Every structure is written in structure tokens, then in C-alpha cells.
Amino acid sequence: MHDEKPSVENHSADQAQAQAQTQAQAQAQAQTAVAAAHQEAIVNGWHNPMARIHTGEARLPAFGGEFQPGLYRPVKSRKLANPAPLGLCAFALTTFILSSVNLNARGLNVPDVVVCAALGYGGLVQLLAGMWEMAVGNTFGATALSSFGGFWIAYGILLTPNWNILGEDGPYATEAAKAVDPKMAASAVGIFLTGWFIFTTILLLCTLRSTVMFFSLFFFLDLCFLMLACAEFANDNGNPTASHRLTQAGGVFGMLAAFLAWYNAFAGLADSSNSFFLVPVFHFPWSEEGRETRMAKSERHQA
Numbered sequence: 001m002h003d004e005k006p007s008v009e010n011h012s013a014d015q016a017q018a019q020a021q022t023q024a025q026a027q028a029q030a031q032t033a034v035a036a037a038h039q040e041a042i043v044n045g046w047h048n049p050m051a052r053i054h055t056g057e058a059r060l061p062a063f064g065g066e067f068q069p070g071l072y073r074p075v076k077s078r079k080l081a082n083p084a085p086l087g088l089c090a091f092a093l094t095t096f097i098l099s100s101v102n103l104n105a106r107g108l109n110v111p112d113v114v115v116c117a118a119l120g121y122g123g124l125v126q127l128l129a130g131m132w133e134m135a136v137g138n139t140f141g142a143t144a145l146s147s148f149g150g151f152w153i154a155y156g157i158l159l160t161p162n163w164n165i166l167g168e169d170g171p172y173a174t175e176a177a178k179a180v181d182p183k184m185a186a187s188a189v190g191i192f193l194t195g196w197f198i199f200t201t202i203l204l205l206c207t208l209r210s211t212v213m214f215f216s217l218f219f220f221l222d223l224c225f226l227m228l229a230c231a232e233f234a235n236d237n238g239n240p241t242a243s244h245r246l247t248q249a250g251g252v253f254g255m256l257a258a259f260l261a262w263y264n265a266f267a268g269l270a271d272s273s274n275s276f277f278l279v280p281v282f283h284f285p286w287s288e289e290g291r292e293t294r295m296a297k298s299e300r301h302q303a
Contacts, residue, residue: 061289062207064088064214064281065268067133067141069207071288075136083136085265087129087145092261094122094152095221095254102228102251111159118156123149144203151196158189183236190232197225212282213267217260224253 059071066072067084094117101111130146157163164170171177172185181187204218227250235243267279283289 061283062210062214062287063267064211064217064264065266067138067144067264067268069140069210069214072138080132080135082268083129083132084138084141084145085268087126087133087141087149088261088265088268090121090126090129091145091148091152092258092265094118094126095224095261096258099224099251099254099258102247102254104248112161115156115159118152118159123153123156125149126152140203140206147199154192158192181236183238186232186236190229190236193225193229193232197222197229200225209284209287211287212284213260213263214281215284217257217264220253220260221257224250224257226250227253 060066060068060074062068062070062072065084066082067087094114097117098111098114101108101114126145127149130142130144130149133141133145158165161167166172166185166189170185172188177184200218200222204215204222207215207218227246231243231246231250234240234246263279264281267281269275270278272278283293285291285294
């Protein structure tokens with residue numbers, strides 16, 4: 001009778017010890033799994049806390065025709081068409097018109113012709129394409145196309161004569177404004193374009209692991225914004241010659257960006273059912289597709 005109580009206590013202690021060991025093993029396994037997932041993310045170059053969401057799913061390489069700068073999950077049972085070519089074409093045409101004005105093509109130096117394209121096609125249609133990119137789950141495409149649609153609407157309003165924002169009787173032409181800076185309008189437009197240069201740089205950084213044609217689109221667009229912003233600042237500083245040269249440089253880079261946008265749009269539109277040929281997009285060697293191609297070549301050489 002005297003030995004039963006110690007026996008029960010020993011049994012309870014053994015159970016507590018076993019539970020503690022089980023919990024310790026479970027924690028160790030969980031830590032090992034987290035460390036393995038973290039190491040896998042580093043090896044694959046994800047560096048993204050949400051990267052493991054798509055593990056185990058079929059993903060496609062970066063493609064400008066889909067406005068996807070990295071690996072992306074294909075849309076299953078898609079009810080919406082690919083909106084990227086529409087947004088790219090809207091951007092390309094409006095940029096082509098403005099760049100032609102900046103280059104003084106055929107002596108054209110009045111930008112009013114841009115207003116209709118900026119408000120209707122480059123603005124509204126591109127904004128809608130960006131909204132449809134949200135519907136298909138493309139965050140990058142939704143951000144870029146919607147933002148540039150908003151840019152063209154804002155720029156169209158800026159150039160609309162009836163709004164008179166930059167006109168001789170506008171808010172920047174008042175006596176109070178002229179007393180501070182006689183060419184304050186140029187400085188204001190320069191700051192406006194500088195903001196878009198910064199935004200485009202952010203998008204450019206997201207295309208570094210995509211394709212050459214997709215990256216080049218944002219690279220030349222970034223330079224276009226930079227040149228045009230500097231042109232406005234040069235005009236504000238009283239250097240019309242430098243301003244003219246910088247505007248022309250912006251026109252050149254804008255023209256390149258426009259044709260690259262059309263190129264990526266064609267890549268997204270063309271397939272074996274409607275075209276006799278497909279255009280290459282040239283994956284970067286360090287991209288996922290580039291690494292897979294190098295590994296395949298290496299395996300063939302070893303075989």
C-alpha cells in the first residue's frame with residue numbers, strides 16, 4: 001500500500017517527460033522545415049515572404065506579351081482575354097505621337113494633337129487594361145498599365161487649352177507667380193515628370209530578371225522621362241538651347257519605348273493560329289528561363 005503512491009507519481013512524471021520530448025521534437029521539426037524552406041527560397045532567388053504560395057504549381061517564365069516580369073502562374077479556365085497587348089498598344093501609340101512632337105517631325109511643335117490620344121486611348125483604354133490585369137491576377141501589369149493610363153489622362157488635361165493650366169493666363173502666369181519665378185510652369189512640369197521618372201525606375205528594377213525586350217521598354221521609357229524633366233528644368237533656368245536638345249533626346253528615347261511596347265504587344269498577340277512567325281523576347285542569362293536553358297545545354301554536352 002505504501003508503494004502505490006510513489007508508483008503513480010513516477011508514472012505521471014514519465015508522462016510529463018514524454019510529452020515534453022514530443023513537443024521538443026515537434027518544434028525541432030517545424031524549425032527544420034522553416035529553415036529548409038528559407039534555404040530553398042535563397043537558392044531559387046525568390047527572397048520574397050510570399051514566394052512559397054506558388055510552390056508546387058506550374059509557373060511560366062517572364063514574358064512581356066503578358067506584362068509579367070517574373071515567373072507567374074498561368075490563368076486556368078481564363079474567361080478574360082490577355083489585356084496586356086491592349087494596354088501596350090495604347091501606351092505605344094500615344095508615346096509615338098508625343099515623341100514625334102518632341103522630335104519636331106514634319107515641323108510639328110504644338111502638342112495639342114496628343115490630347116485626344118492621351119485622354120481616349122493612352123489614358124482611358126490603358127487604364128481599363130490595367131483594371132483587367134487585376135482581374136487576371138497580374139499585380140505588376142495592373143500597377144504599371146493603370147498608372148500610365150492615369151499619367152496620360154493627367155498629361156492630356158495638362159495640355160488641354162480650355163483648362164489653361166500652362167497657358168499665358170493660367171495659374172503659373174500670375175503676377176505673384178512671375179515674381180517668384182517667371183518660368184514657374186516649366187519647373188512644375190519638370191517636377192511632374194521627375195515623379196514619373198522615379199516611378200518608372202521602380203518598375204524597371206522589377207524587370208531585371210525578365211527578358212531583354214521587356215527590360216528595354218522600361219529602360220528607354222525611364223530615360224525619356226529623365227530627358228524631358230531635365231529639358232523643363234533647363235528651360236526654367238533660361239537655357240533654351242539645352243532644353244531643346246534634351247527634349248529631342250527625350251523624343252528619341254520615347255520613340256524607342258513606343259516601338260518596344262508594340263514589339264511586346266505583338267509578342268503577346270501572335271501565335272501559330274494567326275501569324276506565320278513569332279518574335280523572340282530574349283531571356284536574360286540570369287533569369288529562370290536562362291538558367292534552365294544553360295542547364296539543358298550543359299546536360300547535353302555532358303551526355
